Amino acid sequence: MDGRSALVHVVRVEVAPPSLRITGAPEAPLIEWPLTSVTLDETQEDIAHVHSALHPLALLSVRDAALVARLRSCSGQLRRLPGGRQRVPFAVACAAAIAVLGGGFYASVSGLSHWVARRIPLEYERELGTGIAPLLARDYCDTEASTQALGELVRRLDPAGSGSAEVHVMRSEMVNAFALPGGTVVLTSALIEGAETPDSIAGVLAHELAHVEERHVMSHMVRASLLSAAWSVAVGDYAGLMLLDPSTAFEIVNLRHSRADEAEADRGAARRLDAAGISRQGLIDFFGDLREKTDWVPEWLSNHPTSAHRAAELASGAPLGGSPALTPESFEALRAACQ
Numbered sequence: 001m002d003g004r005s006a007l008v009h010v011v012r013v014e015v016a017p018p019s020l021r022i023t024g025a026p027e028a029p030l031i032e033w034p035l036t037s038v039t040l041d042e043t044q045e046d047i048a049h050v051h052s053a054l055h056p057l058a059l060l061s062v063r064d065a066a067l068v069a070r071l072r073s074c075s076g077q078l079r080r081l082p083g084g085r086q087r088v089p090f091a092v093a094c095a096a097a098i099a100v101l102g103g104g105f106y107a108s109v110s111g112l113s114h115w116v117a118r119r120i121p122l123e124y125e126r127e128l129g130t131g132i133a134p135l136l137a138r139d140y141c142d143t144e145a146s147t148q149a150l151g152e153l154v155r156r157l158d159p160a161g162s163g164s165a166e167v168h169v170m171r172s173e174m175v176n177a178f179a180l181p182g183g184t185v186v187l188t189s190a191l192i193e194g195a196e197t198p199d200s201i202a203g204v205l206a207h208e209l210a211h212v213e214e215r216h217v218m219s220h221m222v223r224a225s226l227l228s229a230a231w232s233v234a235v236g237d238y239a240g241l242m243l244l245d246p247s248t249a250f251e252i253v254n255l256r257h258s259r260a261d262e263a264e265a266d267r268g269a270a271r272r273l274d275a276a277g278i279s280r281q282g283l284i285d286f287f288g289d290l291r292e293k294t295d296w297v298p299e300w301l302s303n304h305p306t307s308a309h310r311a312a313e314l315a316s317g318a319p320l321g322g323s324p325a326l327t328p329e330s331f332e333a334l335r336a337a338c339q
Helices: 065-073 084-117 122-137 144-157 189-194 198-213 216-235 246-253 259-276 281-294 307-315 328-335
Strands: 012-016 019-023 031-034 038-041 048-052 055-062 079-081 166-170 177-179 184-188
Touching (some): 012 065, 038 065, 122 216, 144 166, 144 198, 144 259, 144 328, 166 189, 184 189, 184 198, 189 328, 259 307
Parallel strands (some): 038 079
Antiparallel strands (some): 012 019, 019 031, 038 048, 048 055
């Protein structure tokens, strides 16, 4: 194929170093390709393809084994793509290279996503959160008294307002707490009603505020986008590249944080509680209550530390005593929010 039309021409080929001579093509009685410009591609079973840098759109397809062998014998003078006997080693080498590159990317994507997340403006992250809020707002059961109580806790745990967190109580039978994009923290009614002391609520809230401060939620989103982008590039599908709809964001938020993120949030919670003069014991007791429900999976199989391990880490070096996180009246008002 001469590269100028879709026609296929039958030609005569002669290997005459230092050139490859092609005759018989219409309007081209003689074509000479220097062997140094020629590439031999034998990746297909029964046919070899010959290209020349002089005519990049032209293609010479050869089925004659003797001619292919003659071209191969000139390997010192022309460039060759691995093929023939080298096909299996070449495929293995390519697979190994892809595996190494893919593994390296996957191993580094977590650190890269944290680096990127910290440089994304909080205002942009809040815009992502506004798409999720309507899905949850119908189950919020905040009262004026509960909002005031939570405001007191946030001021004690984050006096500088570094996270600018907005905290809500959501009616749910699941004992849970989570952070949304942009700094919104949600505590479920089951968690609040099951807490024996306000210190437990303060400990959980301090943990979620640490997730907000460290931008862990945004990091999850960036990581998901990077992996999605890598997959799209790998398979050649760019249709959904870097798109993040509210339902996808909500799904990401509800995934468990990584072991490193949870450990970092635990340390951040301890620092906040200590600075506020609130005992860590409430958070330690909360992990103690979770122990029977979560620690049946060995820690080395889990993506986060066991509750027993986390409680032990918090108890290590914890200061003695502390003042109650809330007054009895504020605590009761918070517990009654969804009743």
